[in-house]
Amino acid sequence: MQRFVSMLVSKRRTPTKFQEIFPKKRTINRILFQLDTRLTYREMYPIFVQISQSSTEEKIPWKKKYPYIKSSDLIQMRNVLITLRMQNKFVHKNLLAMEDKLLNFAAELGNNDAISILSFNAIQQHDKGNAKYYDQNDVETADRFIKELYARNHHLTIKLIGDFFLKNKAESKAEKYYKEFLKLESNTKLAGEVYGKLGEIQIKQVNGFLRAEKSWLECIRLLELERSSRWYFLLAKLYLSSEPLRAKPLLEKCASIGFKESFKTLGFIELNYFQNYERAKEWFKIGLEIMDLECFLGFFDCCLKLKDTSSARNCLESLKKLESNNNQRAIINTFLESRKESMKLLEKA
């Protein structure tokens, strides 16, 4: 017993704050399985603790303390945190700071992915005018690094160059780099992301919708739903007028992870096209909670079809309250005008 107590005392205790913010072992293990990481939870956890306690400037003797670690493991740990953030749709300040720290440490250990990401961060911050974070020397160094990495055909660098051009609205150049990336790597999650962005460029070209459709289909095949919801929605929008039957399941997928814009579209498809009023009402109900105006309009129609007069009256009252908003007044007035007869019937009922 004495020995056990002494062990407890001698064991270095992790700060309570870190324990509070870090998710349970089971959650992390699930993500590790998804990402197929090299390290196990047992090997990773002490490193997370170490990083949470150390500052960025502090030199950690990685080789001595954790002889099993590689620079790519730190990037994988960062990916764990990113996945966690995406799944929870919640950003914790400390975990975000830890992501940065992991990136810095990975770069120190010579990881090309980390160097590439940091270099692009430096350039982007400089372009934005945040000179206080990165001075001119940093930018020059970043520029040199990117050129060297590109010469070595580093995949992530090529993708980031594409992203950079896309952000600066040089779409033809971005497309060129994305295509270059896809020649090197076409069956990974990163490629899925590239397919999604490529599709967005292609849809802007004249008659490029067929190519965009192909890219987005590939994108949603490769990427998990949390990361590809945007492209699910865009694909659904592409199908919406011509093939609502194909658009519906895509929108439902978006709605399953709470994609805001999908509720009203789903509601209208169910109401006007498939004429399943009950289901449409449920979708609109979710939309009402996020104060979507068009969901109010749809909900009112659904209530009338289902002869639910009390809900229709309540909806109408809320709608009239919303009228004070100048942007929405025109739409509300048009709607009320077109529903005059139904409103009269509602008053009589």
Next chain:
Amino acid sequence: MYFRLTMVRTCKISTVTKSGSIQLHNLVKTPLYEALNGRYKSGMLQVVQDVNWNANTAPSYSSEHLTSTLNSTRSLPMTKFPKQEIIERVKSDTKVGQWRKFLTSWFRIGLFLLKSYKTGIQDTLKVYWDTRSVERRIDIKNGALAKLMREIEMNEINIKLSSSLSPKKESVRVASEPFSINRKELVELIRRDQIWKLPVFFTLVFIFEEISALIFIFFPRVCPYNCLTPGGYKKLSNIYIQATTGANANCGLGPLEFSKEGTIKYEPPYSLSTENLHGFLKNFPQSMVSSWKLCIYKKLKLQKLLCNEVEKIYQYLLIDDWLLLQGILKTDSETIKIVLSDKELVNCILERKLYLMGDDLNEMVSDTLGQKILLKRLFLYWSLRYNDTISFNGKHMFSEKWGVNNISLLKYNPEFIITNDI
């Protein structure tokens, strides 16, 4: 899909567009109707019998070229059967003795019929042969119609984007690629399946010869579409309108429902019952599905599959409308005369069900007044559907006007089609 899908998160523009109630006299005043009517009155749009120009020999952007890519007369039935003319010719023929005039005239009528059957069979084979390459490119039975619809939508977005970039110059438009199919190719793709009627038809003609015409009047579905006589065509049109606008309900009128009370509303295929869907598909003049397939769908109550087939017909009608209107109102052909074949006009009216039970469309199209009535119906239908769409004269895209978000806001008033003055 405004701003080519970049609206995610950033777009604040509502998709709800304003549209007031529309009455018949309002429809006549719409800019699209006026433009179409203006073209007809000025002679830029003409309805002509026997248009048979060759697209390959005529120079592009000529009147002949446009007409030949707009009409496919070889795949449609005759509008006028020259019975009286043959009888008159025999009467005035001095070489034919008085005693055998009656027999000769009927013999010649039979001969004419057989000849027309021969041409019909040849044309059906030609249509099948000529559309092989297009069919390989555009497989209409496997979602190609939806792709064409998306192409129209993208075309509209291009126009919208270009006009929003340069609002002052309305004439400046983005150089878009030509549409991937012309109207003649589209309708022939739909009509090429008539070839499967040939074996039965050929056997019947071989056995019954001239009398087969009588059989085809009573059973017009056995006959390939372009071998129909006006009598058989009338029977077919009556069956179609009767089966799809029964006494109890209107089961699917293109995408619009015209109720007995006179209201017009959008009719999605999913709102129809299995029986109605089956009736609509079975009686559609150039059905794209075989009847045994439809029968299985109905027996097993596979409503989704039936809906898919009805959706394809809706898509076909929309693309057909769009191509016709593009052909008629093409901006860069102000001086070019557009010729619409009378056969195509009759077929347009039939497919869109813009007629009443008992109307003889072929008879109507043969005189000027009837022609005007048919054209007016078609123009009104087009102005109801496409007025204020960006492809022709307005600001909104078709999907904004008739899309799932907005169709409930459209409020049309009665009178249309049912009114006697059309």
